[in-house]
Amino acid sequence: MKPLNILSFFLCLVFTTDCFAQDPYLTITSKDSINGAPKFKSSMGVHMKLNGYLDLFGGLQGNDTFNIGYINVFGDDDETSLNVDMYQTQIRWSTFIVMPDGQKIKAIVESDFWGGNGHVRLRKAYVESKHWQIGQNWNNFGDEDLWPNIMELEGPPSGIWLRNPHVKYMNTFNDEKWKYEISLEAPQDDYFTLQEIQPFLDDTHQSTPDVTFAMTYQKAWGHLRLASILRNIKYKLNDKVDNFFGYGATFSGKHTVGRNCFQFQLVGGEGISSYLTTISGFGYDGYPAVGNDFKGTLAFGGWVTYEYFFNEKLHGNAVFGYTRYSTDDSERYVVIDESEAELDYIAGDFRHRHYYGILNLMYDAYDRMTLGLEVDYGVKSVNFDGNIDGIYFDDTFKRDAMRISFGFMFDL
Template sequence: MNKLKLNTLAVALGLSFSGVTHAAANSEVTQLRNEVSQLRAMIEQLQTEQKKQAIVYDVQATKVVAPVVKVDTTARKGLGFTAGGAEFNIYGNVRADAGYQFEGATGGTPYNQIATAELSGDNGKDRLRSTLSATRLGLDFKTATQKGDVAGKIEVDFLGSNDSLRIRHAYMTYDDWLIGQTWSNFAVPDYMAETIDAMGYVGQSVKRTPQVRYTNKFNPNTSLIMALEDPKDAQADMKMRLPALTARVTHKFADNFSIGARAMLHDKKTNEDNEMAWGVGLGAKYDITPSTTLKADYYHVDGDSSFIYNSNQGFVTDANKNIKETNAFDSINVGVTQKFNQQWRGTLGFGYMKADNNKDYLGYFTDKTKVNKDIWQGWGNVFYSPVQPLSFGLEYVYGERQTFSTATMDSKTGKDSRLNAVAMYNF
């Protein structure tokens, strides 16, 4: 800048006093104009740098957004933004479910109630039910720190009592630790064949529990996950003294084949007694082809009914609240999903659960029609996604439950026959 001023002064003095020729004067004027142009370019560059520091341009949206918040609609599903040094992503869906029940339970929801399906001859036929209570809203967040990322999730839907808001997931993670509520470490949905039913079918579980979880990753293919969980066992007389201990080992043999083995221990306690409940599980996922996926899951549980849906109550007590007998059962769920193209896919699935014939356990039930000997369900569905945010599904399910009652064969069997439909807008 000082050089430019000196040059300008020199030109002025030269024109006034040196008596230079007209051609020389023109040359000095041209040089002066060039230097003024350079000065203007420097000022414009400085202004551009200041704008870059104050304003973030969203190139994908071709618009200017506030300097504190950067909207990112291309990185992942949902609405992503940063604020106060943290990253956020809002996601969810609007979901409409409808079900026509040809035979089944008399409960008010269109979702699976096979364990209480009305016995033959009882009322439970020709009912139409609909709901939007499975509509979901979630928020993922992450903050980078000098010692690693701190992240978490909050997700809710309206499947609480009388369509009230309920917490699905609410947890925080740091390093290898998780604290909060999410999928149980024992009853995971990873190996469930796809269904329209929001509650899943026999042999499936969508249990979410408050927990403290630690993950030890031995290598990229093998992990051990340990957790202390509150299973929120609602069985009468149950008083929780200690959380359930769960463990899960996952291993990927190849990109198309993975398994998960689980175990569970929980001290069942009443005011006067306690008994150890336990369970094991084994699940597998195998991509037969890039478009065909096989899933299977197996459970054996003794003394607990809180983790796996559709099971009989875990234990029985006498008049003094002493635990006398426990219920044990085995269940299996298997299904094949076929992706026909980018818009169409479908699943065929089957689930089965069988309880031990423990006469000492059964002796504590006056009404044995409430205790299931075995339950099974088979289903088939198809999903259609005309465009990315929309998905429509149609599903038929048929199942039966057999009780331990001593009545006639017809009155020991309850049937579940339903046609389910769903429409979803995902964001």
């Protein structure tokens, strides 16, 4: 094997990435072929993205994504804020190998600069054959083929775009239109603190993987997908370790007519907060309830998006999303306002709602280059309902935010 081919073969075992609509400029293929296809192909690509955002009002100043969960409902800072960065730029390596029996193997490694202050962060790293995928990729509870074509990176609040290590098995029922996937996912836990509340839980080690099952119906026009998840979540309360079960389901789909595209996703369940994009890291999967019980946090939501092409270069997108999660009869939690004063609510309820909307225009100025301008608007509503020292209290805190996002994307 020639030195260049040896280098390519090494890269294919170590690096790779998802394919662009077109191959990256740096693509190496072997001269050997199997069934008319190169024995292996290795590529390095860069998805360059300038991310600019002007916060017009609301509690998201300085946040690099339009995460509705970050809105400070107790705050009143409406100062305009302008930021520009290149942290969403991605570096991608990909390799595709054709085995002697014709089976294709691909390996993927993808990073961006979203690790804080421009530090490199691992997005994906996995190897995939016809039936197996091992490594870190999009979680099987979500829908890998969905993403609204928007400038801001967070996406709708109920979106499921968690990437974690897993082992996944894929197959069909001897009918390529139907595909099922079963996976063991690295355990997630998220029930310790929220921007507004603290449920008094201590960290503990998880010991069982999350289990998912998904079924996809695929046609030329797009697909429909139903996925489910079952979780066993350990927690520690008052130095006692125990566990509770979480479960959920999603229904999603994508339909294309020409280049125009409609997408949607619905999600619901208990103990799945760590999988929802603007709840993960803020809420918790479960909470201590009255009667020495422990419950999974109820969460549900959905989003829809439509992309329309006005001509070959100009296209626009509309996105709408909603998420709600709540606790009933919480035994105790602390509410934290902007001044960090704490109020102890006993046997209280908690309601959390996110509303999300986006309109944008995108212009494909050149091959592989897109310019975009969009308006982002969101509302966060928090309701507390409980007793403080025997005195009933019921109040709602609401705040909205509006942002102009802009930038360009270029694929090398």
